[in-house]
Amino acid sequence: MSAHWTTTNFPSAQEFMTRHSPLGTPFTLAVAGKGGTGKTTLAALLVEELRERGPVLAVDADPNSNLGEALGISVRRTIGQMRDELLEKIADLPPGVSKDQLLEMGLYECLAEEEGVDLLVMGHGEGPRCYCMVNHVLRRCVEALRRN
Known part of the structure; x- marks a missing residue:
């Protein structure tokens, strides 16, 4: 069952997290969309909100990789x-x-660590429109971090 939200009924970040993840339970939250729509800004705001509740692993899989800058990391x-x-x-x-x-x-060695948040940045792909190998490595890296 998926929720449909409009601008009038979109929950606050705190309300969303309270409803969808009990405190202390790890969860994954992804931000996706077209270029120039504010994904990095939204992700940075979510990371800042979440780090007040506990440790956060943020992964910047955008080839432009600006989340670190937005977080000051x-x-x-x-x-x-x-x-x-x-x-x-x-x-x-x-x-x-x-x-x-x-x-x-x-x-x-790739982990950028700050108080309450660790950041992994994907970086570049190996050619135009090809991020296959880096995405595979990223997936394996996140799995390794979840185990530790």
Whole structure:
């Protein structure tokens, strides 16, 4: 059952979270839409509201990657950059180190941490309209973080 909201009955962020997620229960919230419609601004506002309730993992999967700037969080490394470095290192893996271990180590280097919020930024894709590999890496990274 999905809800239909209009501008007159759209719940506040606090009301939405109270109705749809008991306090302390992890949940996923995605913001999507056309370019220039305020997705980054909305995501930043949601992160700020949510971080008051508990730790937040924010993932910026937009190739333009402006969520860090909107939150005032400095991003040192993106998952796209990590992917590029991983592809260069993969042939020279030390004995006993798997690709998954290398990926997980790189993931933690990509985390931008601030009080109450950790931010992962996808970064670039590998070509025009192609974000397949980075999206796959991002999915695996988020799964690894959820386990920890």
